[in-house]
Amino acid sequence: MSTAYDEIKTRLQGSMVALVTPMHPDGTVDYKRLADLIDWQIEQGTHCLVAVGTTGESATLSMQEHSDVIRYFVKHVKGRVPVIAGTGANNTTEAIKLTQDAADAGADCALLVAPYYNKPPQEGLYQHYKAIAQAVNIPQMLYNVPGRTVVDIAQNTVERLADIDNIVAIKDATGSVARGEQLIKAVGDRIVVLSGDDGTALDLMQMGAKGNISVTANVAPNAMSETFSAALRGDFDAAHKVHDVIKHLHRDLFIESSPIPAKYALHKMGMIDTGIRLPLVWLAEQHHATIDEALVRANLL
Numbered sequence: 001m002s003t004a005y006d007e008i009k010t011r012l013q014g015s016m017v018a019l020v021t022p023m024h025p026d027g028t029v030d031y032k033r034l035a036d037l038i039d040w041q042i043e044q045g046t047h048c049l050v051a052v053g054t055t056g057e058s059a060t061l062s063m064q065e066h067s068d069v070i071r072y073f074v075k076h077v078k079g080r081v082p083v084i085a086g087t088g089a090n091n092t093t094e095a096i097k098l099t100q101d102a103a104d105a106g107a108d109c110a111l112l113v114a115p116y117y118n119k120p121p122q123e124g125l126y127q128h129y130k131a132i133a134q135a136v137n138i139p140q141m142l143y144n145v146p147g148r149t150v151v152d153i154a155q156n157t158v159e160r161l162a163d164i165d166n167i168v169a170i171k172d173a174t175g176s177v178a179r180g181e182q183l184i185k186a187v188g189d190r191i192v193v194l195s196g197d198d199g200t201a202l203d204l205m206q207m208g209a210k211g212n213i214s215v216t217a218n219v220a221p222n223a224m225s226e227t228f229s230a231a232l233r234g235d236f237d238a239a240h241k242v243h244d245v246i247k248h249l250h251r252d253l254f255i256e257s258s259p260i261p262a263k264y265a266l267h268k269m270g271m272i273d274t275g276i277r278l279p280l281v282w283l284a285e286q287h288h289a290t291i292d293e294a295l296v297r298a299n300l301l
Contacts, residue, residue, distance in 0.1 A: 014047030023275025045225030
């Protein structure tokens, strides 16, 4: 049965960057650099942009800043590619408010991380997502990243949520291809399954996933776009040929907590300033050479 949300499902695919939020050295948002990054990503072939996801330091932006950055994304992108707004929270009321703000701003989809820290049971997760979906008329994407949230959205919970019309996708960042394959078999005919783990994303696409929400695409957008465009065509030989040049970045960009290495890399590439929000700090000097060498190896410096 077709729904009003079928169109966005066809657009949630390919290389999708979880963009950093560039900041001045004092930690304030650098909107000029943000505009430049958005334009660069689109020019390099990125298929979708994620505003204020984990990589965008959602945990340390105020609610007002969070909504302001999403609004800026939508205004600057001007419909060139879909904008996915990170609006998750471990407080359901707060998540509804952020999601409504994103809908009002004109975002194409909301990305809702599993509520972190308070460790809700599966019924709590179901009711959390159901409440947001019922409260805000915007396409919504589940985001399962147990390594960050210490809670795991079980497959049967995803199956229940997939019956809600405006829950259109899931970002699976478990890093398990076997689990992702099971998810695709169970709900792939109802919602879009996307990888949220750079290292296993191409393997998951061979199982039927539609794309990858990426950290690596921050620094290598063209190579990631070419990789996942080829994968969408079913040409995995071509995908691996491009991917092999940059796949080491999936490891090196997590040498410290993300987005610390990605921000350092973008600064080294001349794209952003050195701002980052506490409790995150700038990349430790002992790791600079690792990222520098990784960028050279990927033909980015």
